[in-house]
Amino acid sequence: MGLYVTRHSPWLFCLGIFHLFLSLGAAQFPWATAIPRTGWTVTADSFQPGNEAAKAIDGNSSTFWHTAYSPTIAPLPHYIQLDMKKSYVINGVSYQPRQDSSSNGNIGQHTVTLSNDGTTWSSPVQFGTWLNDKVTKSTFFSNATARYVRITAQTEAQGANNPWSSIAELNVYSPNVNLDASSFTPPPTSQGRWDSTVVLPIVAAAGALSAQGNVVFWSAFRPDLFGGSTGQTLTALWTPSSQTVTQRTVTETHHDMFCPGISLDADGRITVTGGNDSKNTSTYNPANSVWASAAEMVIPRGYQASVTVGDGRIFTIGGSWSGGQGGKNGEIYSPAANTWTSLPGCAVAPMLTADAQGVYRADNHAWLFAYKGNSVFQAGPSKKMNWYNVSGSGSYTSAGTRAADGDAMCGNAVMFDAVSGSILSAGGSPSYQDSNATPNAHLIKLGNVGSAATVTKLPNMAYARAFANGVVLPDGTVLIVGGQSYPIPFTDTTPAFPAELFDPKTNTWRTMASIAVPRTYHSIALLLPDATVVAGGGGLCGTGCAQNHFDLQLFSPPYLFNADGTRAARPAISLVSATQVRPGASLTITTAQAVTSFSLVRYGSATHTVNTDQRRVPLTPLSVVGLVSVVTLPADPGVLVPGYWMLFAINSAGVPSVATTIKVLAF
Ligand SMILES: *[C@@H]1O[C@H](CO)[C@@H](O)[C@H](O)[C@H]1NC(C)=O
Ligand SMILES: *[C@@H]1O[C@H](CO)[C@@H](O)[C@H](O)[C@H]1NC(C)=O
Ligand SMILES: *[C@@H]1O[C@H](CO)[C@@H](O)[C@H](O)[C@H]1NC(C)=O
Ligand SMILES: *[C@@H]1O[C@H](CO)[C@@H](O)[C@H](O)[C@H]1NC(C)=O
Ligand SMILES: CC(=O)N[C@H]1CO[C@H](CO)[C@@H](O)[C@@H]1O
Ligand SMILES: [Cu+2]
16 A cells, blocks of 8 residues: 555544545545535435435435436436535545445436536536446546536446436545635646546556547456456447447457457457457457457467557567466467467567566567568567567567666557657566666667667656556657556556656657546556547456546647647648558648648557557658648558558647548558
């Protein structure tokens, strides 16, 4: 538990009798305290006599608010609204479902909106779907001021489709109840802004963009826990356009996809390998939303990394977390033939770290990058870097070391410019856990395939981090979010709340706004087509575990704001000459406003700090005539890897458009 006092602390229990009475159903967190509810009033759109709205704040978990069901049934949506009688700085809510044997009225899809006057309401600070169980759901969002808090229930939680809603206890969190709300100012938008929190009915330990505009997340055989595989995986599908989250248990592939390798193939199929069920391969086809089994790997693996190479095949290496320890040399999957082929010459030995826990950890989470001529570059986490040649039975060549950087397990590596072969590495720790993370950053520049890379030491990050996530943005900057300075799985100790943004034009870091909760082990982050980032997850440590984070938060980078803090006007792409292209093709892009550059960012996937799918290809227009630009795409499929990409247009102020999806076809 370290630095932090959690709900499990006996110290808190002794001290907190009085507090407990006032805020029953709420846990205390290092970053938030439940506001005492004395004097509050509460209203709702509907109630069943005996189950009045006041029962949701009476400090008695046995009583609950329930919407009317007799003699008439009040239809959804429902709302319940708290009046705290004065404005506070708040940063979260907690919802305790009814504690009796029924689950009638447990809330699924919902929003939380805020008001200081009871008339003007914010856009949702929180939306999404709560899990259908009895555990108190504490959700945090960016600091905001509010006197009134409204929860609007749109559906009953999964497993039921009834028109009612119920709540045993509601609490509102503040970072500090004594703060004067009238003098609250949010961080300047030059640090970006953490917007809404997206609630999921699972802990998102993995996720990937789907070519249908949705984001697919998954946990393990349970929404909140790993390690008891029943050959199934809990997933959630988030549709950003409608702010809806739906839940689905995938049983059809007999695969607990916890702690897997992930790669998006040339058709955008989310290809998930190993993990708890360590031999299996499952694919999610965005075209028809079908999860299907594919061939089993030759070598069982968990915590391996995989990467789609230029010819559309998927290479994997490492993974001693499951399926036995050691000997996890490479193999490659052909989606067309549905076969895995051993690559004994792609030896795992040269990429092992010197982890205190031995090979169990030493071959985990390789930093793999597809590159020219169907090659694979391994940039870490071992201090040694290597080229893997996936032809024939495979081979490897040393690519040197990352300057003075040591082993950087659970650090991040992001190819922010695939054309110049430029990779940013950041953070990581010598051993997987119980080891000091570093703030180290390096620029790794790839030259000819097979020769040593050029490594330049960059300024350190402001925070040492392992278990963070790195996301390349359309303008080539790289966001690093989350992590902890002393990594210990399933803890939220020593968190880095502020994100950091690396600018390759100046080789400098800027500290960004703070995310609302720690995002440590099992957290993820992804760039979305609207040029925002979603970051979240963390945990999977069982019922009621305080480190389970059933949510994500949306980040708007600084490029989405004007200097005065208002939202920047965004350029728009009106027409692209083709949405399916081969490497080397030209594209004619028509925009609605003047723009100066373009970029392609490949769809991402994320788990355990690994995102081998994302990469950015900057595109400088060959010609610009009015609003019509012509760009030529890189010709090498090892640079412009087949699959789905986001095409962004960027104006002279650096503001990106919403992306148009382009499919790069395999040769
Ligand atoms: C809580 O509510 C239940 C059900 O109405 C009641 O039996 C119990 O006495 C209440 N507990 C307290 C501490 O008021
Ligand atoms: C996947 O793993 C399960 C064990 O959970 C096994 O029963 C099944 O046969 C495996 N392979 C396929 C192709 O489903
Ligand atoms: C990769 O290996 C093949 C033999 O399997 C060889 O022909 C090719 O030249 C190698 N590529 C590089 C870049 O060394
Ligand atoms: C919220 O406000 C508190 C109190 O000012 C501050 O310590 C904390 O860093 C803020 N949290 C975020 C996520 O900005
Ligand atoms: C590595 C790991 O967590 N393996 C677990 C997968 O699930 C089975 C149950 O089927 C557990 O026994 C393993 O420990
Ligand atoms: Cu894991």
